[in-house]
Amino acid sequence: MDATAPQEPGPPILDLWHPVAILAELTAGETIRTRLLDRDIAVGLDGEGAPLAWLITGEAPGGAPESLPAIAAYEFAWTSLGTPPAEIFAIPECxxxxxxxxxxxxxxxxxxxxxxxxxxxxxxxxxxxxxxxxxxxxxxxxxxxxxxxxxxxxxxxxxxxxxxxxxxxxxxxxxxxxxxxxxxxxxxxxxxxxxxxxxxxxxxxxxxxxxxxxxxxxxxxxxxxxxxxxxxxxxxxxxxxxxxxxxxxxxxxxxxxxxxxxxxxxxxxxxxxxxxxxxxxxxxxxxxxxxxxxxxxxxxx
Amino acid sequence: MTAPDPASLLHPVAAGADLVPRHVVRSRLFGRRLAIWRADDGFINIWEDRCIHRGMRLSAGVNDGAELVCQYHGWRYSNRNGNCTYIPAHPGEAPAGALRVATFACAERYGLVWSGDSADASPPSIPALEDAEVLVLRSLPVNAPVPLVLEGLARYSFRPTAALGSDIPVATSADAGNPFSVTVTATTAGAASSVVFFVQPADAGRCVIRPVLSPAPAPGERLVTLRHHAGALEELRAQLEDARPTEIAVPLPVATLEPLRSGGTGGAAGGRRPQLQVRVARKWLCAEGITAFELVPVTGELPSFQPGAHLDVHLPNGLVRQYSLTNGPDLTDVYRIAVKLEPDGGGGSRLMHDSVHVGDVLDISTPRNNFPLRRDAARTVLIAGGIGITPLLAMAQTLARQGLTWELHCFARSDDHIAFGEMLDSLAGSITRHVGLTPEQTGHELGRIVRPYAPMNHTYVCGPGPMIATARALAADAGWPEAAVHFEYFKNESPRDDTSAFEVALARSGRSLRISAGESLLDGLRNAGVDLPSSCEQGACGTCIATVLEGEPDHQDVYLNGSERAAGDRMLTCVSRAKSGRLVLDL
Structure with missing residues (x-):
């Protein structure tokens, strides 16, 4: 299956929260680049320590990147490329x-x-x-x-x-x-x-x-x-x-x-x-x- | 000249020397990934490189000499036919017969191993390689399509070994021998030598060059010759890959490789019909009153088997008899059975002894296993009475090969009555012969063998009915759980009562039928078109088992143990009937 055409993540996947970084590895004021579902994204922290995420579109260099929803959960930063639920699945034990x-x-x-x-x-x-x-x-x-x-x-x-x-x-x-x-x-x-x-x-x-x-x-x-x-x-x-x-x-x-x-x-x-x-x-x-x-x-x- | 269909030809996939004992080599042909391994008996297996269970590459598995073991879940696949022989997650169950990997044709010629999707095709015949000793040169994968590589190889120039290091002029000529090879001959005043380049079409854009040199140089000149060609080929590869066009001018003829025998992931059906024809290859007296037979396939390969399996042999007079396979896992090209002469029996053993000869053809079923061997026991105790040794011999060889802890106890009238005594001597393991004992002495010995019980011990008992009954009772007294005591009767010696009449409802097909006195449930089901497999048809082997959803079975078999009978959720349809007026079966 190496040579198949790229798959499109449909709504069930686009609308989910996905882990994109370990919180402890993020620093306020800096971003890291990673990938999710074939897209380039950037992840950072705001002044309060809450995660931020952006979609890197690669169009106009220096153009404003598109902001993505982001939450912190279970030691990770999570984001979504669609419309995610208000909360991520619960692990009450944590x-x-x-x-x-x-x-x-x-x-x-x-x-x-x-x-x-x-x-x-x-x-x-x-x-x-x-x-x-x-x-x-x-x-x-x-x-x-x-x-x-x-x-x-x-x-x-x-x-x-x-x-x-x-x-x-x-x-x-x-x-x-x-x-x-x-x-x-x-x-x-x-x-x-x-x-x-x-x-x-x-x-x-x-x-x-x-x-x-x-x-x-x-x-x-x-x-x-x-x-x-x-x-x-x-x-x-x-x-x-x-x-x-x-x-x-x-x-x-x-x-x-x-x-x-x-x-x-x-x-x-x-x-x-x-x-x-x-x-x-x-x-x-x-x-x-x-x-x-x-x-x-x-x-x- | 019309080009032959490339898939109908055989292509080289490995050098014979690559197939080192107990290793697995990976290769590729027309985009198919192949796992290639040589068993200890020399047979070369060319399989799809994918475990049928969860897609793990079999080329990452373990070649144990007779079976290939997948690294992910330990599924074992048999030499020759690729059937799955053991699933470790379910040690007490025989894998379904349809579970097998896809297998491909195999041939050896000119030091190379060849494959394709036709069992009838042969490797190409190349005149330059026919009359001399040849040397297989280093193979070289090239990231370029076959036509381009063949073109490049036609320009290959080299010096015969005798002319290496000299400046004698060399004339080379190239000849396209077949659509997938080029023969290049170099001639000098003193010597001529040819390299035949076979091109293995790995996939549409890649191939492997497999050169064979003729004549082979003297041993002392081998290294310098190999170096000469390795260097020249490396240069050619660089040229070919640099020149690789984006558009392939002459595309490779489209071919897909189809396995000779497809992989299977589902279950199998079957009634009591012969499925295979075999020829008696050998017949000999292997003990007093016991004749052994080796059966070979009339065509093709024998289906695989597991320790504990038996065959139905359809005798020329219409009788059907079951005989256990005695084969260890490394014996895959014959079925070996042993038949004890029963002067008072139904005539089957007399017929096998007297009227079946070497060269005769017999109809048999494929092997069935109702006596599967677990391989997760801390210790396995095998107890054989007389001819009951046959399935236990297969088990002992399997346990020995896997390095598990086991012991075998053979009860017999005398040493001369122990079948395959010479094979026992060659097995590394604890083998004890108990000969010439009275029934009381046998009981005493059995008591000693089963005591004390330790957790994770399993025992397998095969022999005459009274001996099995004694062993089971003694084991129960010693604290063995029923699930740890496995047994196989040769036959059901208890009287049977078929005077009842009852209704049977078939839950899956939604039908119902009436079984009258004198008619077996199995026959009633068959008459209604339900194709249920069966074998002994006397309640001993367990082949015709069915799941009971409602109603109370009247068990008349000797296959189920006490708790299985009490559970009432399964029954043997050949002899068992109904105590309630109605049964609902999951059929």
Whole structure:
């Protein structure tokens, strides 16, 4: 799919908030340049520390750039090329006073945002791609789990997921079954809730916010909201850096880079139900950017 | 001269020497990405470079000598036919037969590996390469279309090895041998040598030059010769890429490469019909009263199989018998089965022993697996009684190859009654022979084998009915969960009652039918046009299983275990019936 004509992000994607910068990397009075949905944009901060964003049209040099809406959320600056909702999806856990909210690791990956989200939703690759950390051969079985679309929010959830992890906690030697809940609140964002090692009644949140540079390239931003009084920021980031670095070469070797939505374009088994539901959900939302819509040929190149 | 359709020809895609053991090479032909690997048995696989599951490049996978393992989710694909043999996310289930990668034709000639979309095509025959030892020179990818590259190659000049470093005049002549090659011959007073340049059409704008030199230089002169050509070709590449026109003057004839066998991502149907013809290639006595057969395909390749799988063999007298495959994963070009002579049986084994000979053709089904092997156990205990060793042999070889922890216990009347005894000796693993035991002694040994139970242990038992029953009971006493005890009966030895009559509603097709006394549910379904696969048709193999949505089944099989029977949500349609007046099936 390298040679396809550029895709146009339709309204469902244009009207969403998209992450474009880590807040901590912005300085008042300065701008950084980045890309979103095949457009050049600039991001900065106002005197109050609130993010600003502009579309760089590239027409008259020195001409006034077009201002874009911008908000701060979850340690990132977000913008939109269309008409975004008043608020971004909520992660209520982040407001708890004893939480540490961290932008953990960002890396460019030559793949579509939906392929990256699907990888994040996938348990079956743990023993192969994250061997010794999130899984270990031969403990490869994916137990059945549930997938639901919340009728009120239209968010996609995968519930009652569990997987054997060789080192789920620093103190464990034999490994244990870890429980997960996945939530997809946005076509290009996904998060998981994992029981917190220090407080069984609460959940750590790990999120992937994809900045779609183009239909087949993303900046893969990760975010964590954890209850952890012991680890340093660097230790928390190191874990996420390692895991993301293991996924990058896998994602870049998937072909096609765009996610095929046609049923049967790729073989699915029971453990792929989250992936299958995500593909359907994207189709139902009318997403046509970063995907091969159902009904179009997938020539495998 | 009319140009042949380029897709009907074979093209070089790799050098034979590139296919190092246990490696995977990537290549490209007419825009198709290929993953090429040589199995330990020498067979070269040319596959679409894409896992059918989530599109991962198979060229990034692991060649384990008999299977290619995808790096993303560990899906395993078989040497030769590319069928998926194992899905680690579901260790207890056999992958659907239709799951396979797309495969392409393969041939070897002149030190190169050739592919295309026709199984009948051969690599081109080039006179200059026929009668001498040849040397494959370094290949070179060029960012230019085939016609331009062929034109440039026609101007190639070089010196024969004997004339290197001298200033003897050299005459070169070029000859377009076929639409995708050029032969350049250099002649001096003392020597002549030819380079044949095969041009691999990678895609519309790129190709790979694959030169072959004839005659091959003496070993001591090889390096200097390789350097000479590498330098000359590098120069040619620079010229070609600089001269690359924006508009291609002579476009490459349009071709798309179609696989010989397309990849598949869906499920398969099937009744109890023969699907394959095989020839008996070898027949030998592999133990007292046990004859082994090796079956080879009459045409094409054999479908792949998984450990625990069996075949239906359609005998010349109309009988259908099931035999387990004993093959390990590395044996993919034959099916190996073993048949025990049952003097009091239905005649199938007598027929196989006495009337089936080497060279005979048999109709068989494709392999089915109702006894799948999990490969996620901490320890696997295989327990064989007599001829029950056959599926367990396949399992033992698979476990040994993957380096997993296993042990095999063979119960038999004597050492001479253990089938394939010599193969057991060659398997690295814990193998214990228990011979000449009474039923009481067998029970005692089985008790020792299953104790104590440890978590993540799995046991597979195959043998006579009473032995399986004893092993299951002892394992249950020792604390084994039912899901960890796997068994396969050869046959259902319990009496069956087919006197009931009942209604069956088919939920998916919205029909209903009546099954009368003496008629099996499976036959009733088939008469109503429902094509349900079946195999043993005596409640032993599990092939004809159906999901029960409503009603209470009257289980008469030996396939389901206690909790599966109690759940009542699945039944074997060949022997089981209804206790309630009505069943609703998910068919």
């Amino acid at each position: 407001d708890e006073p004893d939480r540490r909210n961290l932008a953990t690791f960002s890396v460019g990956v030559h793949v579509s945002a939906p392929r990256a989200v699907e990888n994040f939703l996938d348990l079956g690759h743990f023993p192969y791609v994250h061997a010794g950390i999130l899984g270990q051969v031969p403990r490869t079985e994916v137990a059945d789990y549930r997938v639901e679309v919340d009728p009120e929010t239209n968010e996609l959830w995968a519930l009652d997921c569990e997987f054997f992890q060789p080192q789920a906690a620093a103190a464990s030697t034999d490994g244990q079954m870890s429980q997960y809940t996945y939530r997809v609140p946005h076509p290009y964002c996904v998060m998981l809730y994992k029981s917190c090692p220090t407080d069984e009644s609460r959940f750590d949140v790990i999120a992937l916010f994809c900045q779609a540079l183009s239909a087949d390239r993303v900046l893969f931003h990760t975010f964590m909201s954890v209850i952890d009084e012991v680890s340093s920021d660097e230790q928390i980031r190191a874990f996420q850096t390692l895991v993301s670095a293991q996924d990058k070469p896998i994602l870049e070797n998937q072909t096609p880079r765009l996610l095929p939505l046609e049923v049967g374009a790729e073989a699915s088994v029971r453990s792929d139900r989250a992936s299958v539901a995500y593909r359907r959900w994207l189709g139902d939302l009318g997403v046509g950017y970063g995907v091969i819509p159902a009904g179009l040929p997938d020539d495998g190149s």
